Amino acid sequence: MGGSPLEGRTVVVTGAARGLGAALVRDLARRGARTALLGHEKPALDEVAASLPTAALALEVDVTDDTALKSAAQEVRRCLGRPSAVVANAGVAEAGLFAASDPAVWRRVIDVNLSASALTAHTFLPDLMASRGYFLQIGSLASIGAVPMMSAYCASKAGVEAFVHALRAEVAHHGVAVGIAYLNWVDTDMIRGDDASAALRALRSHVPPPIRRVSEADVVATRLAQAVERRRTALYVPAWLRLLQVARAALPPVVMRVSRRTLPRLEAERPLRPTGLLGAGGRADEPHGKP
Secondary structure: OOOOOOOOOEEEEOOOHHHHHHHHHHHHHHHHOEEEEEOHHHHHHHHHHHOOOOEEEEEEEEEEEEEHHHHHHHHHHHHHHEEEEHHHHHHHEEEEOOHOOOOOHHHHHHHHHHHHHHHHHHHHHHHHHHHHHHHEEEEEEEHHOOOOOOHOOOOOOHHHHHHHHHHHHHHHHHOOEEEEEOOEEEEEEEHHHOOOOHHHHHHHHOOOOHHHHHHOOHHHHHHHHHHHHOOEEEHHHEEOOHHHHHHHHHHHHHHHHHHHHHHHHHHHOOOOOOOOHHHHHHHHHHHHHOO
């Protein structure tokens, strides 16, 4: 991938220990970027960093911790140089009925997915202004249309969409580009955790087949790396998600009809208990989210 505009540049990726984050830093490194991997699970971060063909730095940090994130940013500058791009990828999710949810877990989803994304942008914004760089927020189909059983996740992803639009308008005159990636289901530990929820699996089975389809993490990572290269304002994976932007006002009634048919039957079959934070990444985050 010679000739990439990322060659020799420093790119920061949060949530890089596994899944989509790990796949993304591998793709960025193949394009010649120096990568800073931020997240939990230091051994996993180190393993990914050691596999890369370019300079990499693995830093264990809770991205909701202002002081820790600032220290990590200083270390990135010292070891790799000023970042030219930052990808806010860290995220967690819980499936289950809102009425049965643990407020602390619900709040943690918001903190990691929304507050920490804004904190990541705030921490690295001086670097991006100096480098006229690029900030990419990982969004979701949930940024466009909410679904039951995922209230915290949907609220957080709708929030990051609004945050990105506001930030873009504030920093454009400084030469900083801000983008959001709208992703459908990606084959990661988080999604495999979703599949452990019988209720959520049943709800997914009632949506059109294209929405049920799960994309490979490596394929999505390639699209994300291209978005970083091209400083894209918006990326849709798969591309047909763009059509939902036009139809988003019609989505809530459709979701309501599906859930009113499906949820009563599911609640009659078994209690719809919350899953807790999903996947291995969620389990790694749990000690940091306890009050």
